[in-house]
Amino acid sequence: MRTIFLHLHPARVNEASIHFNRTFGLGGMVALLIVIQIITGILLRFYYTPIPAEAYNSVVFTKNQVLFGQFIRNIHYWSGVFLLLITFLHFMRVFLTGAFREERKINWLFGLVLLLLIVLLNFTGYLLPWDQLAYWAITVSTNIIGYLPLVGESIRTMIIGGKELNADTLRTFFTFHTAVLPFLLLLLVLYHFWRVRKAGGILVPETVEKPEMVPTMPNLVFKEFIVALVLIAVLFIFAAVFNAPLLEKANPSYSLNPTKAPWYFAGVQELLMHFHPLFAAFIIPISVVAFMAWIPFIKYDDSPNGHWFISEPGRKSSENTAKYAAIVTLAGILFNEYVLNFEVLLSPIPAFISNGILPLLILIGFMAGFNKYYLKKLSLSKAELVQAVFVFIIVAFIVLTLVGIFFRGKDMALTFPWNV
C-alpha cells in the first residue's frame, strides 16, 4: 500500500501545496470516485444483460432480488453524478488559480479530454437501464446530431446503428461504457498524474520564505485519507437515502412529457429552446470547447502567480462579470420565452438566421458592451481579461443548466421546481 501511494506521489511535497483550500482535494476525489465507479460497475455487470428485451428486467432483478443490489446501483448512480460535478469543480479550480499555463498546458488539454470522457461515460451509462427515462433522453440527444449539415444524419445512423434505438445501440453503448471508455479513462488519468509531478507538483503562490518540503508520508497521505473517508460517507448517505431513478420499461410508442436530456446536457437543451439546433448544439458548444483548449496558448504578459483570481482587481472583475452573466442569461431566457420569439416573429426569414445568427449577435453585443463600458476601464492584464471571458461562459452555462434541470416542466414550459 505504502509503495503504491509513493509511486503516485513524490517522496517529499511542498508544504503549501497540501493545504486543503489550495486544491480542496478535488483531483484526489475524482480519482477515488473513478475507482468506486469501476468496482460498482463491475458488480452491476454480474447481473446486467445488454439486450433490449432483458436489460430492464435485469436491472429490476438487481434492484429487488440481489442482496445490496439497490444500494450498489445507487452508489454507481450517485458516484457518476459526483464524478462529473467534482471534475467540473476541479477544472474551475485549475483555471482560477492559473495552473493551466506554461509547463502545465498539455495537462490542461488532457484534463479537458478527461472531462469529455467522463461525460461520455455518464451518457453511455444512461441508456443501459432501458427504461422510459433512458430511452427518450438518448433518443432526443442523438437526434440532435442529425441537424449537423450534410454528415449529421449518417453520423447518427452510425452511432445508434439504425434509424431508431435498437439492439445494436444498446450493445454498442454497453461496450463503450464498460470496456472502451473506462480503459481510456484509466490510462489518461495515470498520464495526468504523471504530468502533475513532471510540472513540479501543484502550482502554489510564491512566498518570501523558501518553500518548506515535508515528507509525503504521512503529511499528504493522511490528509488524502481523511478526504476519502468523508467523501465515501457522503456518497453512502446519498445512496442510502435517494434511489437511482427507474421508470417503466422503454416503450417506443409512447414518449414522456416532458422528455429531458440527461442533466449534464440540460444547458445545451436550454440553448435549444432559444437557438436553431445548428447553433445550440454545435456552433456554440464547439466554440466554447475550442476556447477552453486555446486559452493556455495565448501569449500573456506575465507568468501565473498561483493566486486565486490572479489579483484583487482580477477578483473584483470576475465577481461583477459573474453577476452580469447571470443577469444577461436569465433575462435572455425570459425575454425570448415570453416577450419576443424571433423564429415566429421573423418567420419569412430562414430560422437559421432569425433564430441563430441574430440572437447570437445580440449576445455578443452584450458581451462587447460589458467589455467596453466596464472591463476596459479597469486596465486589466491580458490574463485577467481572459479570466473574465471564462467566468462569463461558465456562469452562463451554469445558469442555463439550472434552468433546464429545475425550471422546465410539462411541454418544456418554464415553471417552478416544485412543479417539475
Added chain:
Amino acid sequence: MKKPKHKKEFTKSEPVKADPINRRDFFNKSWKWLGIIAAVEVTGMFTGFMFSGKSKNNSNPKQLLEAGPVDSFALSSVSAFMGGRFYLARQQDGGFIALSLRCTHLGCSITWEETHKRFICPCHSSAFDISGKVLNPPAARALDYYPVMIENGIVKVDIGILMERNTFRKDQLQYA
C-alpha cells in the same frame, strides 16, 4: 525556411558519396515504412470489423403489413398501428397516408388528438395536421411516411421503407 528533406540527408551522407543510400539508412527506412503499413492495416481491420456488420439494418426488404379493408376507414380519420409504428390517416378526399410515429423535431412519439384533429408531440409540443404537415414549430419537416398499397380493396403498408419529405404533396396520398 525549412530545407527540403532530401537535401538535408544528402549533406549528412556526404562522405559516402559513392553510395548515397547506404545499407543502414535503407534498413531503417524500410522498418519505418513497414511499421506505417502495419499500422494502416490494423486500423483498416478494426474499422472494417466495427462497421461491416452494422449496415444490415438500413436496407430492410419489403415488409408488407395488412391494415384492413378500405371501407373500414372513415373519411378524415386516424387509426393507430403501434406494432407497425405508424398512424394510418385517411384524408377528407379519401386518400391514404401512413404517417410515422416519430416527430421530425427530435424523434419523440406523436399522439393523435381527436378533438383538435391534429398530432401533438409531448416533448416540445410540435403539432401536425392529418396529412402530416407542420402546424406548430419547433419541428420543421412534415412527418415521415411509409408507402401505402391498395390491392383488392385491402390497404397494405410497407414498413420496410421510411420516406422523408419537407412538405406535404398531393402525390404522397394513395387512392383506392
